[in-house]
Amino acid sequence: MIDIELNNIGKTYFGAKEPALKDINISVDKGTILTLLGPSGCGKTTTLRLIAGFERADKGEMKIGGKVVSDQSAWVPPEKRGVGMVFQDYALFPHLNVFDNVAFGYKEKDKNARIAEVLKLVNLSGYENRRPHELSGGQQQRVALARALARRPVVVLLDEPFSNLDADLRVQMRVEIKRIIKDSGTTAIFVSHDQKDALAISDKVVVMKEGEIQQIGTPREIYQYPENRFVATFVGQTNILAGTINDDKASVRTAFGVMPCSHTHDLSPGEYAFISIRPDSLELDDSGEIEGKLKEFTYSGDAIDAVIIVETPSGECKDLLVHIHPEKVVDIGENLRFKVIPDFVAVIRQN
Numbered sequence: 001m002i003d004i005e006l007n008n009i010g011k012t013y014f015g016a017k018e019p020a021l022k023d024i025n026i027s028v029d030k031g032t033i034l035t036l037l038g039p040s041g042c043g044k045t046t047t048l049r050l051i052a053g054f055e056r057a058d059k060g061e062m063k064i065g066g067k068v069v070s071d072q073s074a075w076v077p078p079e080k081r082g083v084g085m086v087f088q089d090y091a092l093f094p095h096l097n098v099f100d101n102v103a104f105g106y107k108e109k110d111k112n113a114r115i116a117e118v119l120k121l122v123n124l125s126g127y128e129n130r131r132p133h134e135l136s137g138g139q140q141q142r143v144a145l146a147r148a149l150a151r152r153p154v155v156v157l158l159d160e161p162f163s164n165l166d167a168d169l170r171v172q173m174r175v176e177i178k179r180i181i182k183d184s185g186t187t188a189i190f191v192s193h194d195q196k197d198a199l200a201i202s203d204k205v206v207v208m209k210e211g212e213i214q215q216i217g218t219p220r221e222i223y224q225y226p227e228n229r230f231v232a233t234f235v236g237q238t239n240i241l242a243g244t245i246n247d248d249k250a251s252v253r254t255a256f257g258v259m260p261c262s263h264t265h266d267l268s269p270g271e272y273a274f275i276s277i278r279p280d281s282l283e284l285d286d287s288g289e290i291e292g293k294l295k296e297f298t299y300s301g302d303a304i305d306a307v308i309i310v311e312t313p314s315g316e317c318k319d320l321l322v323h324i325h326p327e328k329v330v331d332i333g334e335n336l337r338f339k340v341i342p343d344f345v346a347v348i349r350q351n
Ligand SMILES: Nc1ncnc2c1ncn2[C@@H]1O[C@H](COP(=O)(O)OP(=O)(O)OP(=O)(O)O)[C@@H](O)[C@H]1O
Pocket: 013, 014, 016, 020, 038, 039, 040, 041, 042, 043, 044, 045, 046, 047, 193
């Protein structure tokens, strides 16, 4: 069942030259965690605010839980949309304790039981009488999530929920928030500019740029099979090479040799193409097809991130990013060979 549907949604802010959103089409199945991912200004917050009902689209139609909430004639106000919101700064009331923060505005008869239930869900049973300043950042965030979930919304919207957390807590909260949302069975839409957060938490990722959707897919599809240069470079590190599709369609001829590629593309043999080669797709191997000189590397305990210089027969050089297993001892200037793993080599569009 589809919970959220955006059909040809467009939005231009008053006085703006360019639309903030152009023809956005997204449908979200019930129980899905979807992340709107993109750089600053790409329109992800605008999309979230349109779903919440804080802004109105200029064109298109939007449905929540099967009901039209916004089109040329219909308009359902935010409080009647079945939407719960978790704001970036959590927006907790500092003078209210945890129970009253979560219960704020909850008018149903089952109030005490429901608040106890959501506090259990977010692992904060026993914290009812604490004030926000007596909680850690992660606990405050769980209170905000409990408040959003208390009213059993159709969808919960989370605006950059991890941006105020330090690195360790961030990793922990990705797992925790995902568990809470999955246990609640609620559909969720996140906004994030952080690729790692998006890949870790989502069932589906919508990559956006300048008000347009670039690609929608599972985290694996987005990472492994980016469709264009923007997605390839925004969602993780990559190497881009130009070439032509080989007769078998499962490899690309480049100036640096023939690179095997995944066959998810629809180009024909002989066509000009770009490929995105993730550093993970280059594996140290003495019989590998790519040879390069180690230019620089950083050892970080669990990995070695390195750059090698590869050279064409005509003397053209290019830097390639590679990952080397940390047990390998390497030296600058050393010649290394890499085998290409085709599953992480994607044929992409230039823009
Ligand atoms: N209230 C507003 N009035 C006019 N223009 C706006 C308004 N809000 C956003 N914009 C513009 O709309 C575009 C999309 O903004 P939006 O906030 O949706 O992007 P974003 O991807 O969420 O960015 P960020 O990550 O920086 O929050 C930007 O060009 C922005 O300047």
